[in-house]
Amino acid sequence: MFFIDPMSRTPIYEQIRSQLESLILAGILREGDRIPSVRSLSVELSVTPVTVLKAFAELDSSHIISSVPGRGYFVCEGAREALSAQRRALLDEVERISKQLAAASIDIEDVLSRVRLAYDSNKRKEESK
Amino acid sequence: MFFIDPMSRTPIYEQIRSQLESLILAGILREGDRIPSVRSLSVELSVTPVTVLKAFAELDSSHIISSVPGRGYFVCEGAREALSAQRRALLDEVERISKQLAAASIDIEDVLSRVRLAYDSNKRKEESK
Amino acid sequence: MFFIDPMSRTPIYEQIRSQLESLILAGILREGDRIPSVRSLSVELSVTPVTVLKAFAELDSSHIISSVPGRGYFVCEGAREALSAQRRALLDEVERISKQLAAASIDIEDVLSRVRLAYDSNKRKEESK
Amino acid sequence: MFFIDPMSRTPIYEQIRSQLESLILAGILREGDRIPSVRSLSVELSVTPVTVLKAFAELDSSHIISSVPGRGYFVCEGAREALSAQRRALLDEVERISKQLAAASIDIEDVLSRVRLAYDSNKRKEESK
DNA sequence: GTGGTCTAGACCACG
DNA sequence: GTGGTCTAGACCACG
DSSP: OOOOOTTSSSOHHHHHHHHHHHHHHTTSSOTTOEEOOHHHHHHHHTSOHHHHHHHHHHHHHTTSEEEETTTEEEEOTTHHHHHHHHHHHHHHHHHHHHHHHHHTTOOHHHHHHHHHHHHHTTSOOOTTO | OOOOOTTSSSOHHHHHHHHHHHHHHTTSSOTTOBOOOHHHHHHHHTSOHHHHHHHHHHHHHTTSEEEETTTEEEEOTTHHHHHHHHHHHHHHHHHHHHHHHHHTTOOHHHHHHHHHHHHHHTSOOOTTO | OOOOOTTSSSOHHHHHHHHHHHHHHTTSSOTTOEEOOHHHHHHHHTSOHHHHHHHHHHHHHTTSEEEETTTEEEEOTTHHHHHHHHHHHHHHHHHHHHHHHHHTTOOHHHHHHHHHHHHHTTSOOOTTO | OOOOOTTSSSOHHHHHHHHHHHHHHTTSSOTTOBOOOHHHHHHHHTSOHHHHHHHHHHHHHTTSEEEETTTEEEEOTTHHHHHHHHHHHHHHHHHHHHHHHHHTTOOHHHHHHHHHHHHHTTSOOOTTO
């Protein structure tokens, strides 16, 4: 269900968070569903429980999942909608700022290269390439 | 010195502001220089003085130029640095948001196309005219 | 400058966060000020750097302080106002819900005791009492 | 069966709703029971039928009671459980927020007084009358 | 069993 | 030097 790349420059907890988000967006994890326990997932992924917990805590603070101590983590009401709204908002923000940059006559290539830079810094440097 | 495209979707006062900014960034207009008067510029560009004034007022409120009643508008101390800081800040913001989008596994093409969309919406499609 | 009680039931990172908030609200730490480094504070308080970092990371995600990797953490623009707004909002929420409870004829003592319960669960159990 | 205080600052329809809720919670009105008609209740309480209807409509939209056109309003399946769940949820919310306030070192008295304020604003000061 | 906090220490990138 | 991630493992409360 989960796959992490320990060599990636994206921190492991971000990879876990991102995959949980995708599972919720895809409707595989639904409102009220219990998600795998911190410990079981840490075993499955061969990482320490603290790393899994960090991913869960971030989603908890965005009200995407909710912790019930002693019972586990559960997908919140409206989590899916919240996630798509979040993503739409980020893309809208990119557009809004890009309009300002266009108005300031900044070369579009400068903007595009910044986006690529951000994505690259998030990716593994593949030595074999 | 100035060129405006009355057919552009970018408001004329934005075009004027953007060109003044470029002249300051390029070092053509320097700290303390007097910039063309509202009246003369409105004649030169064949636009109403109100439009020119709007551009000046925006730059005034960002402390890029400053009005000296009865004498005209002058380029502020540190205007050039302020402008480059502004532009750097916007580009930094693009990068920051792009990192979030990367972390959320949003396809980079979705982001790039939003940037292009913003730039396109700022341009007049000249071919179709 | 800082004092933590390792015996308290309030986690150490919450104590650190709360004290930083108080210093900002009191105007002792101001916008743009650099706050003590993670490592120096961990030495001063005799806790691990990870615990200090957890406190800082929470304040970072609320835009109260901001990390500049390689240079340290700094108090954000508007941090003080944001903190007081936060606190006002929480108290307003208590009042709003209390009105609903009053309208539902819930005994006020049931409500007050819930508040006390929350506060008690946050405090040290004093055995000596 | 019903008592309303026309002098209270709590709207009359809230009083009616609250009393219906109490009757259901107390088990006096049970699932499937027919509740008094809008018309008879408006006469009994000397209020306009519109006020009674407003109380019923609110309970209807929370699926506590349900209208059967031409026959009257009936208590829904599970109404009692739904009501206690609602009340528990509100009290849980008070506790949750109180924990945040405690963590932020807000004086407990500030919180308690907000609760009392909400209850007081809901009551008519009878002595001053 | 569940989540949650903390330690001690390694290691990384960046300036 | 700065922040930031991760491990391995101890220990806690709660159910």
